[in-house]
Amino acid sequence: MSENYSKLQILLTQIGHGDDTFINQLAGISLDDVEVIPEDRKWIFEFSTDRFLDSTLLARLILDTKNTFSKENINCDLIFRVSQKSGVNELNEYWHLVLALIDHSTPYTNEISRGINFVNTGERVEALLMTQAGIDYFSNIKDLIAQAYLSLGIGIPFVFTIDSEKQAEIQEQFENSQAAEIHESATEVAQAAEPEYHTNIxxxxxxxxxxxxxxxxxxxxxxxxxxxxxxxxxxxxxxxxxxxxxxxxxxxxxxxxxxxxxxxxxxxxxxxxxxxxxxxxxxxxxxxxxxxxxxxxxxxxxxxxxIEKESDSDPIDENQKHRIELHAHTTMTTLNAVNSASELFAQAAEWNQDALAITDNADVQAFPEASASAKKTGVKAIYGLEANYVEDGEAIAINTNREILKDCQYTIFDIETTGLSAVNDKIIQLSAVKMKNGVVLDTFDQFINPGFPLSEQTINLTGITDDLVKNSKPEAEVLKMFQQFYAGTILAGHNVIKFDYGFVNHALAVHKLPKINTLVIDTLNLARWLYPNFGRYTLDFLSKKFSVNLEHHHRAIDDSTATGMLLHIFLKEAEENYGVVYDEQLNEHTDDHESWRQTRPTHLSILVKNQTGLKNLYKLVSESNINYHYRVSRVPKSLFN
The missing domain is CATH 2.40.50.140 (Nucleic acid-binding proteins)
Structure with a gap:
């Protein structure tokens, strides 16, 4: 069995498709590479295959992978290299999958692209649509669509244009339907006196x-x-x-x-x-x-x-107080619900529930149907929203205490772990360098035995093997040594606030040791503020950009040294160009350069109390779609002020 096939089996098992049936359907496909970018919490999977997969099968692989990893706040990209030559058939088959990949699969886009047909005229490939509205909408996001197709192995250029033949056919059907309606009305009158005939066959x-x-x-x-x-x-x-x-x-x-x-x-x-x-x-x-x-x-x-099928019974005994559902999605939430608002209210009424909250993701289009259903069923409608909430900017420094940044000693630390969950995974290496003005003063490097064999994925990513950790010190002892090492210095790291800081603090709490309360500076957020146009902020990218030596990426001691060199460069730049002298001044710039774009959204449920709240909710949705839309409509914290 090849190593690439083994990687694919591990992935399929992880996303809940480890059964032989699904694996057999993926015959001919292999997982060639997995790139992990910890600071961006992003994984890139690269596949190769000899043929184009069935769109339903491919959608299950892609969407289930994304959904599984999103539970750990990890963003995934899946890239496919296909030996088979692509054509208009693949463009047609993958259209709805492409819309889902770019977060544009909505009732509206499905309607305006209904009947889309990619054809090769000999001179060019045309995407035929039935309305000008469809052409205008999809032309505006054509680059996103082309990029999604390319990730699926399809690199065919195309243009959106009107399907003139289809338009003529629709016009003819409309004219015929007018005559048909007149005939149907006459028929209904003639048959009104006939007895009804019921049958279940x-x-x-x-x-x-x-x-x-x-x-x-x-x-x-x-x-x-x-x-x-x-x-x-x-x-x-x-x-x-x-x-x-x-x-x-x-x-x-x-x-x-x-x-x-x-x-x-x-x-x-x-x-x-x-x-x-x-x-x-x-x-x-x-x-x-x-x-x-x-x-x-x-x-x-x-x-x-x-056949007659009994509906689900009321899950609550009639003598008990009935629950109120405060978070319900309708079909207006893309790829996340199968019931309309009217169906939800009908079910709530059947279960004797007094009220129901509609909280679609970034969307309020179900409110009119919810209002009508509430009047019909007597179930009170609570209007709400599942917002894509973001901070206006990530903190550059935490535990600030008005400390002068220049000529201080810094301890730059980095950890390697068995995974991304502080609760379920373990630290296997903790390394740090003590520096002043870009000069290394001392180093700290300890492996930690997690108490179980390392996975193949962990070994491939970190280069750390079972032999390196099996005779190492226990975690509690290493943490005590680390506390003594960094005492009296400022802590720093790359993506340290979201990852390393929380991971180490959780481990300290488990062993009943004091948590970190000293100043901590994050070079990832510092770089995003100072250089907003870089696009990438991975440690290896920044090291190359500023000519900092990074020989072994994903080895903690090498990552810490490179981060320390970058920190010296960044703090010097912050002082010279922005007058930053004290630690607390760093956080005065967290919302510069539309930094809300670089923050990963989290879901926040918002419920309306009254008509004023409903009006404010509409304003929130409008603002998020007009002024804060980046991949998805976002609601920054500042909008609540």
């Missing part, structure tokens, strides 16, 4: 109640089965020869499957066309591999009928 013959049901996660190719499930999507299409195909998607919450049936006559066409979605059904048919769906299993329908 949608297709074929009745299915006996005694028939054994098979869960969807147990069906196999070639099985004749009877299944029950919730029909959540239906797609009716007519063929050029006058026939029709109905494809439905059903789930029984053990798995989901597509089911198909083909019409045999025009009468069948009408039957298939009128089959609705959002209902529970029982289906009898044969399971087979569908080549048109990339080799996925599909169910060929023989018989289908509706």
């Amino acid at each position: 949608l297709l074929g013959n009745p299915i006996p109640d005694s028939t054994k049901l098979l869960p969807l996660d147990e069906v196999n190719d070639g099985d004749n089965v009877v299944v029950e499930g919730y029909l959540f999507k239906s797609d009716y299409r007519e063929t050029k020869r006058g026939g029709a195909i109905l494809t439905v998607e059903i789930t029984d919450y053990t798995n989901s499957i597509s089911a198909k049936v083909f019409s045999r006559s025009k009468k069948d066409n009408e039957t298939l066309k009128n089959i609705p979605s959002n209902l529970w059904v029982k289906i009898r048919g044969r399971v087979a591999v569908d080549d048109y769906m990339g080799g996925e299993l599909s169910l060929n329908i023989n018989d289908m009928q509706t």
Whole structure:
């Protein structure tokens, strides 16, 4: 087994796809490299593959990886190098995935790009859209779209243009529909006196109640089965020869499957066309591999009928006080909800809940529907928002005490760990250098035995092996030695405030040792303030930029020495250009240069108390979209003042 395939298996297991089925579907793909940028809390995964993957499969890999690592506040980029030559087919297939990757998959963008079609005219590749609004919108973010396609291995230039043939077809359909409405109204009047005929049979013959049901996660190719499930999507299409195909998607919450049936006559066409979605059904048919769906299993329908399904019961005993949900997302939150506001209010009413808070992410478009649903159900609507909250700027120094910065001794420290979680992971190396005016005075370098074997990923990233740590001192002893080493100096590090400082303080608390209370300066935030146009602020990048020697990146002692040299350069620049003499003056510049752009957003729930609060919430959303939009709409702390 190759090392690259082993890396891929580790990643898939970590994101919850370690089963053989998913791994087999990824045959031909390998994980070639993983670049970790700790100071930006960013991981870059580089893959290579001999072919373009199915868009659904690729979306699961990318989005599940991003979601898994985001729980640890890690931002992930996945880059694919594909041997197969790309074309318009790949542009069409990956369109919705690309929108999701650039955070532009919304009900609005899905509507204005509905029916998009990439075609090669011979002279250029055109992305055909049905409206000018779509062309204007996507042209403004074309660079983002092209970059996302490139990360998927598709580097084809294209232009957005109007699909004139489609526009003419829509106009014709509209004109025909006007005549059809008149005819339909007359028909309804004529049939009003006819008795209604109720039946639960949608297709074929009745299915006996005694028939054994098979869960969807147990069906196999070639099985004749009877299944029950919730029909959540239906797609009716007519063929050029006058026939029709109905494809439905059903789930029984053990798995989901597509089911198909083909019409045999025009009468069948009408039957298939009128089959609705959002209902529970029982289906009898044969399971087979569908080549048109990339080799996925599909169910060929023989018989289908509706079934009565009891709704979920009230989870709270009627004698107890009912809960109030204060954080509910609707379908207006991209890729994070499946229910509309009206469905949520209907469920809350069924469970006898008095109120429901709608808090979509960065969005208030569900409020009108929520208001109407509240009146209809009698459930009070609480209006709110899940904001992408950011600080106006990251602190450059903490534990400030009006200390003079010049001619002081600094202890620059760095740690290597088994992961990024201070709670679940361990420190395996703690190194520091004591410096004054850019000159090294003393060094401190200790390995720590974590008490368990190091993972392959940790060894590859840090270069630290089990042999290096197995006979080292225990963590508590190393921490005491470090406290004695830095006593009477100013602490510093690169990304130290968000990572090293918290990690060490947690370890000190575990061993009941005093936490760090001395002045700490972060060279990452200092560099972002002094050099706002650099774009990158990794330690290796800054070292090259300022000609500072960094021989072994991700070895703590080398990183500490390079950071100390950069600190001397940065503090000298701050004094000469900004008159910074005391530690507290550093934090006076945290909100310079639109520093809110460089801060990683966290979710903050905001609820409205009254009409004034609702008005203020609308202002907040407007400000975040107009003046503070960078990748996502952000709400900086200063907007609350």
